[in-house]
Amino acid sequence: MTSQQVRDQFLSFFKSKGHTIVPSAPMVIKDDPTLMFTNAGMNQFKEYFLGNSKPKHPRVADTQKCLRVSGKHNDLEEVGKDTYHHTMFEMLGNWSFGDYFKKEAINWAWELLTDVYRIDKDRLYVSVFEGSDDADNLGMDKEAFALWKAIVPKDRIIMGSKKDNFWEMGDQGPCGPCSEIHVDIRPDAERRKVDGATLVNQDHPQVVEIWNLVFIQYNRKADGKLEDLPEKHIDTGMGFERLCMVLQGVHSNYDTDIFKPLIREIEIITGKPYGKDEATNIAIRVVADHIRAVAFSIADGQLPSNTGAGYVIRRILRRAIRYGFTFLDTNKPFIHRLVKVLVEQMGDAFPELRKEKQLIENVTKEEEHSFLGTLEQGLVLLDSIIKSTKGKKVAGDRAFELYDTYGFPIDLTALILQERGYDLDMEGFEAALQEQKNRSRSASEISKGDWTVLHKDVTQEFVGYDKLEAEVKIVKYRKVKSKKEGEQYQLVFNVTPFYAEGGGQVGDKGYLEAANGDVIYIVDTKRENNEIVHFAENLPKETSGTFKAVVDKKQRERTAANHTATHLLHQALREVLGDHVEQKGSAVHSKYLRFDFSHFSKLIPEQLQEVERIVNARIDAQLPLEEKRSIPMQEAMAEGAIALFGEKYGDTVRTVRFGQSIELCGGTHVKNTADIWHFKIVSESAVAAGVRRIEAITSDAVKEFYLTNNKALNEIKNLLNNTKDPVKSVVALQEENAQLKKQVETLLRDKAKNLKGDLLNEMQEVNGVNFLAKKVDLDAAGMKDLVFEMGQAKDNMFVLLGAENNGKALLTCYISKELAAERNLNAGAIVRELGKHIQGGGGGQPFFATAGGKNPAGIQEALGKAEDFIK
Known part of the structure; x- marks a missing residue:
């Protein structure tokens, strides 16, 4: 039986029992302060259990994608080391919201397992909550015991403790006693030697829980006390991967058709066979499991990052990269190549995977590139640290060196040390971290290691909204090197008219003129640690004087025109396509602009033409810039300002308005839309499913565009020997070409x-x-x-x-x-x-x-x- 058939039969069975089949909720949770990820099938129904909302259907069933890597259900460290723990997994479940209760839940579970899936009854064991004598003072679940006793022999009913048979979603929330169903898939000879009942909940890889029937009747309050819920509910969860293992007659989840295609692809890519040695086996299992967690998270909108849920995803992916690097000899990105296999395997059941395939591949590959660079250097250094360590405890200051110099995550260091049998002196690490902070605060001439500080305690001022020139002093500078740019200098001024790259807009260029007439060219401007940093190819001969900082006026004007055009484009897209359009990213250069936005399909030519028409109409309308600086965020939002995707805002903000378009924005803009001259869309494409990209040009670039196109058109006319109707000639040529291709x-x-x-x-x-x-x-x-x-x-x-x-x-x-x-x-x-x-x-x-x-x-x-x- 294939995994798809297993899933389909589950849903069909409960549909026949009057259940409405509902889609899986997103794995990434955005609106629950107690959870980052869906860790159980019941998460999306919590409001029903609490009685806060009325369910649309009294009975539902689904297959829910879940992730357990943090909090109470932390399985991350076990994944790969055994054959039955996972980060991302599917939970098959059926629910009753104040409708049926224990009798139906127990009887239907038994019917599905033994009559539909035809699992041998002699291999099944069930458990019942035995009660507790703690503060909750709960009695034995006599009702469940009586119901099971009518179905299975008494010696197959196991009394379970609160740890195993009282289910709680977290520190607070809906909860209740539960009955677990376990299956013994050991060979008959083994079963005759050792009673399976003694192996239940003993972490035996072949005596495993496959279904948990939770009888939700309580709510755990914040103070730890239990209260009865307004109605009694049923919440069941069956591990899909384990069920497939049982029904497919294999002894590991990784041997099912859920994982075999992924494992086969890993073998092909790495040349490492699965089953040869344990270290390779663990690494292959880690990669096969983790790509699922990462892919489903990205598909649900959670990108890897350094905070919150994004950090969890980054940590999972980095663990997979490290195992590949260490045990599969992969020093180049390869995990992103598994996405295709995953989509082929699960894209029908979870179409969001197929929709977001490109985004998943791109993000994963980028993360691989970045972390492999970190690993390459960090692992070598960590190896030397371990070899030089006397005893089994690595000094905290050595771990800090790895963290500070190479950006190697401290939790990853701790994990590697644990796997190699070492402890980490976390107190020493924290002390070294604090000492570095203290050094930074007390530094006089040198700050952050390589800055040469000329003027201390200077607050930088940006005057670039109003001026393109300013008298400045160099506050500090440092030399930097990169493979791409070579040797450069970073300069920080006390006052600057240079706009630093941000909000999608490129940084200004220009020059610095000394009193003696010497000129230092500023080739880029960026913001680092909340400072505007100017990049130069060399330093002034004398750094202590006063300089004239001059922004490249032509580039600034072209960039400002393109930035204002993005605002007008955003507004026009919302008018043409609908209010669902949201900015997802942008790039504003002097020569072009790029705008990413949420939309479900390719724009047809008529839509693009209408968007272009609206933007140019507002350029022709000569709309003036209406700017407000440092106004309260609430006031800006009340005026209708749009906050953009991925941007962070403080208590006070700057708003930029051109007619109907008003946005929170820190970029530079034209004084009047007439300064844009003209707007032209040059391309529209997909970035990922649900995200489209428009590239456009304005001002002088439009003039150049039309000149180039006109030149090309004239050349085509000459080649076709038809200056009156070149389109007709091209169509005829295409038809002739098609005929020749067929021949x-x-x-x-x-x-x-x-x-x-x-x-x-x-x-x-x-x-x-x-x-x-x-x-x-x-x-x-x-x-x-x-x-x-x-x-x-x-x-x-x-x-x-x-x-x-x-x-x-x-x-x-x-x-x-x-x-x-x-x-x-x-x-x-x-x-x-x-x-x-x-x-x-x-x-x-x-x-x-x-x-x-x-x-x-x-x-x-x-x-x-x-x-x-x-x-």
Whole structure:
């Protein structure tokens, strides 16, 4: 039974019992102060249990995506080390909101497990709450015991403690006694030796809980006391992964079809086989589990970050990266490549994965790049720290060195040390951290390690809204190096007209002029630690004087025009598409602007034209800038100002208004929309599902755009010999091209058919395999058709074809499915390896894969290596 069938049968069963099937709630919780993530199926129904809201349906069932890595349900440290703990998992559940109670919940659970799923009754055990003599003073759950006793033998009913049989969502909230259903999947011989009842709740990997029936009848208040709920409810949760393990007859969740595709892809990417050694097994399980948690979180809108829920996701992903780096020898990003497999596996049940696939891949890859750089340096240093440590406790100041110099997370250091049997002196770490803060405060001439401080206790002032020039002094400077920019200097002034990069707008450029006429060019301006920092290629000969700081006026004006245009664009999009449009990001440069916004579909040409028309109408209307500075946030919002995605605001803000458009904004703008001259959309595309991107130009860039397009149009007219109607000529050319393509495809198909017989005759038997490696004169489609035709004519076949097409090298590998399975061959892995000879790469399925490269000269070398895979 496939996992999809298991899920479908669960939902179908409860639908037949009068339940409404509801979709999973988001895994990331935005509106509950007590939870960051959904950690149980009942989270989305808490208001119903508390009686605060009336449910739409008295009975519901669903499959809920859950995450347990923080708080009471912290499973992170166990994931990968065993075969049944997970971060992200599915919880199959059925609920009653004041409708049915224990009798129906127990009877239906037993019916589904034994009649529908046909699990052997002799392998099932149930538990009942035995009561507690603590402050709650709760009695035994006699009702549940009596109901179970009517179904199963008494010796299969286990009395459970409050720890195991009283379910609570957290420190407060709905709760109640529960009955767990456990399954014993040990071999019969083992079961005869040891009674399964003695292994329940003993962390035995083959005697596991699969379903928990919670009888919610209490509410835990903030003071710890219990109160009766207005109505009694049912909340059940069955671990989907464990259920699949039982029904698929395997002994690990990771052996089910939920995880096998991911594990297979990890094996292919890393070349590390699962099952060879325990360290590799753990690492592969960690990666396979963690990509699920990360992907589902991003799909629900939670990106990795340094705070809150975002930090949890970043920590999960970084744990996976570290295991890959340490045990799978992966020093390049690879985890993002698993997203495709995950989407194929779970995209039907959870369509948000498919919708957000690109975003998930992009974010994951970016995080990998960043953390691999940190790991590369940090792990080497941590190794040396461990080797030089006497005893089993690493000094806190050494851990701080790793944290301060390399940005290596202290909790990750502690985790690695724990896994290697070491303790961390956290008190010493905290002391070193505090000492650094004290040094920073007391520093006189040198601050933050490498700043040369010329003037202390100076508060920087930004005057760039009103001036493009100012008399300034250099407060401090430092030298910086980067691979991209080389050696530069960072300068901080007491007063500056330079706008620092922020809110999507690029930083100003310009120059610094000394009293003697020497000029230092400012190549960029950024904000660091709440200071405006100016980047220069060199320093003035004398840094202690007074300088004239001058902003590049032309760049500022063009950038300001583009920034104002983004505001007008935002307003126009909301008018054309609806109020659901929200800014998700922007980039404002002097030459162009980019605007990301929430919208569910591609904009049609008519919508783009209307947006463009509205923006240009407001440019023509000569709307003046209406600016308010340092006004209370509440006042700004009351005036209708829009707060933008991802931005942080203080108690006071600046508002920028042009006609109907009013936004909170710290950027620079034109004094009047007429200064923009004209607005032109040059592209509209998708950033990710639900997020679109418009790129546009204004001012001089529009003039250049029309000049370039007009020149290109004239060239096209000349080429077509039709200056009156070039469109008609292009259409005719396209139709002719389509006809020629069909003719070429027909010729290639005929050629492939003719080749088929010849190639079959050329095949040789190598190590019991019908083998052929040959260069042919076909394109990629022709080679694919040919090998599949050959595959229908002959079994036990391994074919590698190579071809040169338009100066590019192509490889096509076909392996009979039975042969691939029997000898553990994988065409995708083979073409990836052989692709090195043609300076390219590729992939595909175990039985068919292709590769492309830029080195046709390497085709014969690749063909010559093919036989090695079957020897």
